[in-house]
Amino acid sequence: MSLHRRDVVKKLLANRGDLLVVAGLGSTAWDITAAGDTPLNFPTWGAMGQSAMIGLGLALAQPRRRVLVITGDGEMLMGLGSLATIGVQRPENLAVVVIDNERYGETGMQQTHTAGGVDLEGVAQACGLKICDWQTILQQAGPGFAVVKVLAEKIPLALPPREGALLKARFRRALLGPRADSV
Amino acid sequence: MWPDQIHAELAAAKVRFVGYVPDAGHKRLIELCQADKTMRTVVLSTEEEGIGLAAGAWLGGERTVLLMQSSGVGNIVNVLGMVKECRFPLVTLITMRGEEGEFNPWQVPMGQATRPVLEAMGTVVQRPSHADEIAPTVSAALRLAYDSYASVAVLIPQRVIGIKSFQEQASQ
Numbered sequence: 001m002s003l004h005r006r007d008v009v010k011k012l013l014a015n016r017g018d019l020l021v022v023a024g025l026g027s028t029a030w031d032i033t034a035a036g037d038t039p040l041n042f043p044t045w046g047a048m049g050q051s052a053m054i055g056l057g058l059a060l061a062q063p064r065r066r067v068l069v070i071t072g073d074g075e076m077l078m079g080l081g082s083l084a085t086i087g088v089q090r091p092e093n094l095a096v097v098v099i100d101n102e103r104y105g106e107t108g109m110q111q112t113h114t115a116g117g118v119d120l121e122g123v124a125q126a127c128g129l130k131i132c133d134w135q136t137i138l139q140q141a142g143p144g145f146a147v148v149k150v151l152a153e154k155i156p157l158a159l160p161p162r163e164g165a166l167l168k169a170r171f172r173r174a175l176l177g178p179r180a181d182s183v
Numbered sequence: 184m185w186p187d188q189i190h191a192e193l194a195a196a197k198v199r200f201v202g203y204v205p206d207a208g209h210k211r212l213i214e215l216c217q218a219d220k221t222m223r224t225v226v227l228s229t230e231e232e233g234i235g236l237a238a239g240a241w242l243g244g245e246r247t248v249l250l251m252q253s254s255g256v257g258n259i260v261n262v263l264g265m266v267k268e269c270r271f272p273l274v275t276l277i278t279m280r281g282e283e284g285e286f287n288p289w290q291v292p293m294g295q296a297t298r299p300v301l302e303a304m305g306t307v308v309q310r311p312s313h314a315d316e317i318a319p320t321v322s323a324a325l326r327l328a329y330d331s332y333a334s335v336a337v338l339i340p341q342r343v344i345g346i347k348s349f350q351e352q353a354s355q
Contacts, residue, residue, distance in 0.1 A: 057239020
């Protein structure tokens with residue numbers, strides 16, 4: 001467990017092309033922002049537990065685009081049921097990567113269940129997701145799932161815009177163009 | 184029948200995804216949506232997931248309607264904060280329990296709290312009184328949500344659904 005989370009996310013998003021990205025609240029939202037803020041990022045600042053479901057809705061609505069959810073272990077643990085829902089829907093264009101530092105990073109680095117032995121890949125596999133190597137997950141048919149164990153480190157914040165309506169509107173404008181106003 | 188009329192309104196409004204946790208009162212509508220090739224039904228493990236689904240689908244340019252029972256409203260409260268902050272359009276069709284002629288006392292607290300909880304989180308609540316008012320209310324809710332970026336809930340009264348016992352519900 002010697003990987004740095006910012007390096008992992010930067011590598012995931014290198015050469016991202018037209019990839020659509022959703023991030024769970026907290027550290028992973030800062031991670032995708034540190035890798036380069038763009039309208040096709042949807043970093044959440046709340047709605048804990050819903051990042052994978054936002055990714056599912058997006059993947060079903062945009063079946064020809066790749067969708068990547070990057071979230072933390074604490075956020076994923078709050079939405080374990082969404083893995084079952086994704087497993088039943090089986091969107092091939094969806095990948096979920098959990099950046100797992102075994103901590104709640106925004107609240108004082110308290111341990112999560114993954115520090116206590118809970119195996120998120122085991123849960124995802126049992127739900128029907130395909131367990132992938134995180135370095136090649138975007139090249140494989142999904143729904144893909146990977147856990148990347150990273151160092152529990154406190155690093156500088158990299159904050160995306162906070163306003164939800166702005167994050168939504170810029171994403172839709174960039175993805176849909178003029179259709180954003182007529183759907 | 185009102186479920187058939189709701190389905191026709193959803194189809195006319197080009198609703199693409201129907202997220203649901205089943206309820207006996209929504210049985211017919213769920214079946215109609217499942218049979219409709221222009222719609223994709225998504226069964227959820229908890230109602231909260233429907234909010235994420237609808238948000239993601241809207242980011243991707245598609246419309247979603249959520250079906251749930253009044254008890255499910257208790258499961259979506261925090262994530263309605265995202266709907267409000269992001270101004271995601273949302274239509275939620277809620278079959279009521281715990282109001283008129285309820286036979287399960289455990290349904291009463293959430294049933295009685297459904298409207299104030301939704302309103303506290305910024306959702307517009309509409310409650311048609313009679314079966315023939317339901318489809319026009321749903322039609323208006325769809326326009327309010329998708330033309331004006333509002334979160335709108337339509338409460339379908341328990342009296343209209345008309346299930347009065349466990350035995351009757353089990354035999355649906």
